[in-house]
Amino acid sequence: MLASLWSLATPLMAYPDEPSHTIKAAAVARGQFTVQEGQSFGHGVHVQVPSYIANLSAQTCTAFKRDVTAACAPAVPMDDNYLTIGVTSAGLYNPMYYWLVGLPSLFLTGAPAIIGMRIASALLCTAFLAAGMTALTKLRNPKWPLAAAAVAITPMVLFLSSGINPNSLEVAATMAAFCGLLVCLESSSRLGQVKPAIATVGISVVVLANTRNVSLVWLLIAFVVAVAFYGFRSLGKLFHNRTVLITAGVMLVGVGLGLLWIVLMLFAPGSTAAAPEGITNLVAGVRPHQAFLTMIDRAFDFVPQYIGVMGWLEVPAPQAVIQFWSMLLMLALLVPFTARPRRNAVGFWIAAGALAIVPAVVQAGLIGSVGYIWQGRYNLPLFMIAMISAGMAVRFRRFDPAPSFRGVARVLVAAAAVAHIYTFVYVLRRFVVGLKDSGNWQVMLTRPDWQPPFGWILLAVVYAILIYLGASAAYAYFFPGYSLARLPNFAGRIRRPTVDSPPRDEPGDVPEKPSRHA
Template sequence: MDHARSAITARSTSFPWRLFCGVFAGLFLLMAAWALATPVYSVPDEPSHAVRAAAAWHGEVVGNGMQFEAPRYLLIDGAGVCYNSAVDQSANCIGPIVSDGRLIPYTSSANTNSPVYYLMAGLPSAFLTGAPAIYGMRIFSAAVTCLLFAALAVLLVRLPRARWVVLLPAAVITPMVVFLGGSINPNAIEMAAAGALLGSLLVLARERPSGWLFGFSVATAIVSAAFVTGGRSLAMLWVVFAAIAVVALLRVEDWRALMRRRSTWIVLAVLAVICLFALWWFTRPENTVHAAKVPYPGSLWGVAQDMLEKTFLYWRQDAGIFGTLNVPAPEGVQTLWSAVFVALIVLPLVLGRGRERWVAAGFSAALLVLPIMVQVALWRQVGDVWQGRYMLAVFLMLAIAGGLALDRVLGRTAAAGAPGQDLAHRRTVSVLRAVLVLLGIAQLASFLFTLRRYASPERSWFQFLLQPEWQPPGSTIGLTLLALVALGLSTVWVWRSLPRLFEPVPARDAEPSALAAADEPVSTPSA
């Protein structure tokens, strides 16, 4: 036992590159496939986001109201609209993307969003033009999103008895998340940043890290706070939710240790500056929501009732509704992930223990109540604007809190060889492997059905691959192979890791994650 502990401590000085690179590579390859497979502007609000991103690197970060000057190549005939009215129309009706970098005026409905996301996403447009610039912005945004997800994975395996707190967040990376990640849209990076912010704050507050883990946690917290507040104003709530969750989970000894560390106050000061900038930006007079000339009619109680009744509809959207919200994922995919979402809420409440369970319950309540509150508050001014994707960040934070609640109970296992323990271990791994395969198939089906909708909507699968009406960059065969490789390698990697993750560990030795102890380093608390 002493030898095992010393080995873990020795490895804590090195960064877990295998875990970080594995998560990044698997997600990035899949998001890149989506970025190339989705026709330009076939993403919610992508034209407005693309204008702001490119304009930010061509001298207009703020703009004049909704007016921005951006390169001419962003104006594409038929993009995002020419095939929407006919289900049998492929994306071959889109006009060519010219390589004209002249600045012309555009109107962007994303003018009230913070410029932080656009300064990041628009970087490729500073040295590329035409189609390479547009696809470059998509892929670069996907890369940053994947970096945040990989950082979250590194942080979560540092937590004590990390099993379910690792698996549940992975389960909420739905096809919708991957689709949005491979686009010019702040939704996916907002989700990843919210999870990374919560994970980094938990490690800093509860684990009192030192060495590389301390610096990594601080850097992740700062970068995540910048990105989670760097898009939509609603995301300010995710910072509040993360802060409340961490405070609720702190023990008395955690508070004492935090108050004594000078680094605590430095990190809090930096995070406060980031949040104050975002608050200033969103409360500027020109960014306020202006009331409609004629207020939208209807009973607000009726609006609230309608929103409550649509709860599962929004969850199905979170599973996958692609294009400009007009290309739903296959029925089985939406049903499968709706079941995952229900399990995500129910299991921590039924099986979890301690304050972690009540934090998970709070996130579950937010999933139900927050959409109603926001839609009712905005109904008279803007009407029906709510979409399921707006709550993806809350699903991820719920998964983290729910995983902590389950690990508090299920993480304390008997020693290997105890009566029934080996059988329970094998059955748990078998069930999780079955779920893993189902989720992988659902991801692939979502990708293929969506690509087929744009490439050959009325043709056979054979014609879709070999004789498509619309050929995306990389070809239908090439992108299909890319998605297969990404999902295949990721599935095999997780499949092989599950037995190690659920390896029986005596309760007294269950502080480090079993996965971290077996494969990756863990940190040791500072004195």
């Protein structure tokens, strides 16, 4: 629901490279899976799509112009459905994601069709995010990994999940595959109890392998990090289970299809190549080792893009949100230093190293042909692995129910909720009245220049309610029997706060015990 609200609140084509991905999705939904001779003339792949989709470039008038409101875009005609040539730079991408997302364009038209495609992407991506979170609850000590996963679902992750771009599915499927694999490895002696986690791994791996070419790299890193936490002995036990063997067979077929597509596109017609997504500049004379060192030097420069840089990278989240989330991310980086025994943090150090080094290696390999193209959102799959690994490193530490610990947790959960809501309203402000040098919040109420479907006020109120419900549910999970908010009794006396009463054990709930190493 949160991602769908982002889909409504963001103007059409206000996501990175959304026109190309929308054209590709509409084409694939109409059976245009492969690239043939004569379909391209050097600027991208030419496909047959409805005219209103082929001409979506006019909707990008806000791109890179933070003071221009979404009112600059012309209306999308509802009856402009005759097939015409559309040009997409995503023509060589694997068609799986695009087919699923493009289906609404077969029975809707105009702006509703595009919003329907966005919501289809949001449902697909958030299903994997939910599967990953659900898998983590099956760990023996799930609270620290779950807290880290909640921090990892930043406003940027929700924003990307609501647009038409396979990068969003890549992030969500990587998280689900990693979390499911952690559960399977920990439960290698009782796999019959975690069959949903096995299915999560199988489906996520197949989807991830057929998303983008680099997704196979994220899959390999997720596998290595998970095994680092539980060892090869647990990995070996998995293959004694029939369900795992069947799932592994399905995964091999899915990965094989992904590799086959990559090979086929290597032999695609020569004129189909287009500028890679997100290309920023070509750099003459820069050697691969120089590009590698530059990327290492810029490792922390990508952090704001993990938290929230919306639109076409022209709408950073408010500085208060960036600073708050940066604090949480720094805590996640430092806490594994306290892990005991230290071997519990090996998986985290591998994940953190991969987050810094692997993008640098990839960019170094591309520097000679396309220049510096890397963006922080490309790192989000590795970011999700690293964050959850930080929680795994300290998973045996007791989640203290003492009042002081609960008080700190309440402040952090409430602050995270406010940060999510503030970011949503701030991005709405950018498109409704534009971001000016002077404050113009009051203009949103008095003279809005653009309105999303249902109006920005209703969307913001519903978003705030949903965030509050999610924050309350999270706090209640971490501290059973306690609530996030303490409401007074206005009938004449103050009700005794729930948080002062002893916690109630839930059915089947086993009290946490510190390990002997704690």
